Amino acid sequence: MPMDYGKRQQGGGVVAIECVAGGSRAEEWGTGCAETVQTGDVVEELLIGVGGRGGPAVHAAPFKGGRAALQKLLHAAYKRRDTSVEVRVRRPAHARQQLVPGESDSSGELLGPGSDAAAARMQACIVPQETGGGGGGMAMYVLRSIRDPNYAVGLVDRSESECVAFRGSRSSRVVCALSKAQLQDGYVSYPWEKKMKEVLPVPSASSFLSLLVLPTALDRANSRYNSVDDTLARANAWFLASQAAGVPIAFLNVQTEALLTKISGDMASATVNSGSLADLPNLANASLYGFEDYHGVDIGVVKAVRLWFTAAAGEMPVEITLEEGDTKLGFAISRTEEGFLYISSVMEDDSDRPTPSTRSGLRDLYREAKRASKLLVISRVSCRKVLPWMVSTSGAIRCFDTVSLSQKLSLHRHALRPILLHVLMWDFGTDAPNRPQGAPCPTPQPSPAFAELLRQNSFSWVDNQPAQADGEPGMVQGRDTAGDASFRFHNFSLPNNWV
Incomplete structure (x- = not known):
């Protein structure tokens, strides 16, 4: 009680x-x-x-x-x-x-x-x-x-x-x-593999694309580099030029990225020292600065610029199925000066047998891109990304070779193995605004008028050319496969790559 x-x-x-x-x-x-x-x-x-x-x-x-x-x-x-x-x-x-x-x-x-x-x-x-x-x-x-x-x-x-x-x-x-009262936190399991396959537009692949721009070296010894502002300007110019060429990409973000390297000799003496807090103001615009670790080794930090972008309207998969008797895939591949691979020409069917590009719908996509004054850019081959991804200290853009890609696609044709391509899509509901040729372009915008005229001329060239027959030698196109210069590691003589 x-x-x-x-x-x-x-x-x-x-x-x-x-x-x-x-x-x-x-x-x-x-x-x-x-x-x-x-x-x-x-x-x-x-x-x-x-x-x-x-x-x-x-x-x-x-x-x-x-x-x-x-x-x-x-x-x-x-x-x-x-x-x-x-x-x-x-x-x-x-x-x-x-x-x-x-x-x-x-x-x-x-x-x-x-x-x-x-x-x-x-x-x-x-x-x-x-x-x-x-x-x-x-x-x-x-x-x-x-x-x-x-x-x-x-x-x-x-x-x-x-x-x-x-x-x-x-x-x-x-x-x-x-x-x-205390808020409790903890870890919970998450089905990453399942979500990456189900919710991503390209299974297990990110839609975030990027280009790493290294600072330009001022000498052959790579001991002195241009400033961060110069690297940012190069990244900005590459992006705007890509849009002007008809590449359907949209800006996401830009950031500096620190890359560690071992330095010595002239490079160590030429770098900005970051040994104390008083040296921090000197690092704001420096592309290379150094410090000593506890072993006395000179460590250099290179400030590169990473440009993040994405497809303007996502990526579309195109599966090209092959049949016995296919002697051509029916399209040609070229590359822009900025390093993007794109479908530069398609063949018209000259018989009752359609080409693989026609059966897959690639020819129709190419025509839609031409009407929208856009390039039909290839972003992935067999789910592997084939976009440009780095700019070296010499200014060269690291990208993929059109000849090796054409050879790989031809091997698919001989083996009768289907080809899976992803192409960058564009917004069908927007038109490119007109502006004078010399007008500045401070922010990423749709393609300017002068670039539209250039692309229209190149597209009209394709319409005026007769369809290539099977077994004929490759046509010479007005636009070179790799721009004015051939690929860095190979001396290609073919201006166009038909597959």
């Missing part, structure tokens, strides 16, 4: 409840809070071994030794794996609130001690309390709710007046709980 409230008040000390892990249920502060064990409730009884043989061991207040005595009981029960408990608490009536009519303060006033006390109970299990530090001594235990495993309470020594004061105002309890 619970003790009389007057006798307990004389004793002064009680064992009270303190929340140590917040629950996920809203009823803690809602209308059902009277049935929930909360901080400030006074422990009346602790039943250990609920559901076991012979019934639970009942320990009733007053608890000689207070919280320490109950912790010993919990420790002994945990050691013998008798962890099912029930805690019964008392909530003094004068700690509950009722609103005084006419008062604007929502906290209300306390009921008098003559009213009945509210009771609550909680089914729980004994678990060790997680502490940040180590050390010896007996472990401390808390009671974790069976109903809500996220809710756990501990036992503390309090005076009756402290419990009354704490339970006296609901707003103060909410503020106290808010001050102790």
Whole structure:
């Protein structure tokens, strides 16, 4: 039987409840809070071994030794794996609130001690309390709710007046709980492989494209480089020139990228030193700066520029299926000065047998690109990216060779293996604005008027040429495969690559 409230008040000390892990249920502060064990409730009884043989061991207040005595009981029960408990608490009536009519303060006033006390109970299990530090001594235990495993309470020594004061105002309890509330974080598994195959336009491949522009070297020893501003200008010029040539790409972002290298000799003496904070202002526009590691080795940091872009309207897969008797794929591949591979010509069907480019729809895409004054740029071959990806310190653009690509596609034709191409798409609903030839272009825009005229001339050249018959020598196109210069590592004499 619970003790009389007057006798307990004389004793002064009680064992009270303190929340140590917040629950996920809203009823803690809602209308059902009277049935929930909360901080400030006074422990009346602790039943250990609920559901076991012979019934639970009942320990009733007053608890000689207070919280320490109950912790010993919990420790002994945990050691013998008798962890099912029930805690019964008392909530003094004068700690509950009722609103005084006419008062604007929502906290209300306390009921008098003559009213009945509210009771609550909680089914729980004994678990060790997680502490940040180590050390010896007996472990401390808390009671974790069976109903809500996220809710756990501990036992503390309090005076009756402290419990009354704490339970006296609901707003103060909410503020106290808010001050102790902690956001929990953790790791959750994620089906990366499945998502990459299902949600990406090109399975397991990113739609983010980039070009790494290295700073231009000012001497053959690569000891001095142009500034970061010069590298940014080169990246900007490459992007605008690509758009002007008809490549359907859109700007995403630009950033500097630090590349580590070992330096010595003239390069070490020519670099900006970053040995102290006073040297930081000198690094703002420097493309190369150095420092010494703890071994005394000179380390150089080259600041390159990475330009991020993407297809203007995504990438479209085109599968070219091959059949017995196909002697030509029916299209030619060229490369822009900026390093993009594109379909430069398609063959018209000269018989009842359509070419692979016609069967796959590549010819129709080419015609749509020509009407939109865009280039039909190849972005991937067999899901491998074939776009330009780097500019060297000499200014050369690293890109793919048209001859080797034509040879690979011809091998597909001989082996009757299907060819999977991805092409960059454009927005069919927008037209290129007109502007004078010498007008500046500060931001990435659709293709300017003078570039449109150039592309229209090249496209009209294709229309005026007769279709190539199977077995005839390759046609000479007005636009060279690799621009005015051949590929860097090979001396190509073929100006056009028909497959």
